[in-house]
Amino acid sequence: MKQRSTRARADDVRQRLRAALLQGRYAPRQRLIEAELAEEYAVSRFVIRNVLHQLEAESLVEVQPHRGARVRELSLAEALEITELRQSVEGLIAARAAERISPAQIDGLQRLGRAMADAVEGGELVRYSESNAALHASLREIAANATATALLERLNAQMVRHQFMLSLIPGRPRVSLPEHLDIIVAVCAHEPAAAESAMRRHIGSVLRAIAESDAAGSRAPGMPGPAKGMAAAP
């Protein structure tokens, strides 16, 4: 097989830089200097420049004329706005999933539900968080609305810095597990309206958790540093 050299480099750099941003390897508001990044990723400034402008379109960085790029900082207000939006759109996803789910997919979702319950039972919080991300991803796939899926993935990427490891908040899994199970039941029962309202209740509780955890201490418990490639909101 042939290497796909050139564009691969730009795209590759874009993905690597995005991953680094999502992992929090650069601090919010930190300046992203083209020359430095060019050296770090072993490409020319030209490539870095283009990548930064593309990431601006994803709202991951801010670029100001002649002043360069910075890591975009998310205010609490914005985080809440985004989560409100997620509440609507995830609701849509849940409803469509309930309409379209197939028997095989029902099986998969129920298995996921049991895995989540087991994880909470056994106190395996990381696994719970992973299953949670998997659940939301499955629903997106079942709902089969590519536009909405792309949007949610973008919103989640922006949120990573704010909501990482929400499930490490003491008592949080006890709240969110039943919410998740409600969603699964409604979707598997082909009940769009119930699925939508279950999802809305769930993300409503996420909204409150974000507001509170951010009010409490600007860093949620359990993790002073950046999240390590951790997944979306529980």
Added chain:
Amino acid sequence: MKQRSTRARADDVRQRLRAALLQGRYAPRQRLIEAELAEEYAVSRFVIRNVLHQLEAESLVEVQPHRGARVRELSLAEALEITELRQSVEGLIAARAAERISPAQIDGLQRLGRAMADAVEGGELVRYSESNAALHASLREIAANATATALLERLNAQMVRHQFMLSLIPGRPRVSLPEHLDIIVAVCAHEPAAAESAMRRHIGSVLRAIAESDAAGSRAPGMPGPAKGMAAAP
């Protein structure tokens, strides 16, 4: 005052090219060749290149490695997906608007409602279409969710090619006017739930209109050519 030469040019070109795309000055699937556009807009290829990549992020063009940019074509399926998404998000906007609307804003909205009714009464379809866009824009402003607003504006831009002048469909205004008035009443009465469901019903009917008009003849009545900077969905 000094000219802000460099970036201003890039931003300017971006807006002009976007406007041209929204007006349909380039056909769907048409290749957008960097060198040609560079000459057309009297800037260097470099600027065009960046602009094209930014417009890709807005889903107005598609860029493939080594194959360049094309005008993105919207399938009916995608148009319906986008409108479904709009249904959710506009619903959110309506609900928040109902929560936050001020007395002065209530006045403005009611005035808009009367203007719409008058326009339909007098058969002034273009004015009706403009008022419709103004209504949705007002609601976005009242709801004050910048993230959702930006999203809706992006989605509307993508839809322009598909939904232009939906209000020219015979009988359409008679259907959509009462829907609009319902929304206004609910929002002005500070009833979020009612406002949301009124908005959902409205965009539900837009959904059906799009599906039907596209099924009937691939070009909606009244306009064989591109829309002229016309506004969002009625």
Added chain:
DNA sequence: CTTGCTCATATTATCAACAATTTTTGCGCA
């Protein structure tokens, strides 16, 4: 007549150097 291949051409992707702009530093002066 169609299919597959090679080469010429068009186009994009990248690079390195240069120009323009902003930010910082250092200095003179009150």
Added chain:
DNA sequence: TGCGCAAAAATTGTTGATAATATGAGCAAG
């Protein structure tokens, strides 16, 4: 010491040239 200003440094914006890739035409073989 603190302030204003000018030069220097750092950084971004732009250009033209070059490399890499895709596309299409022409030709040979089935």
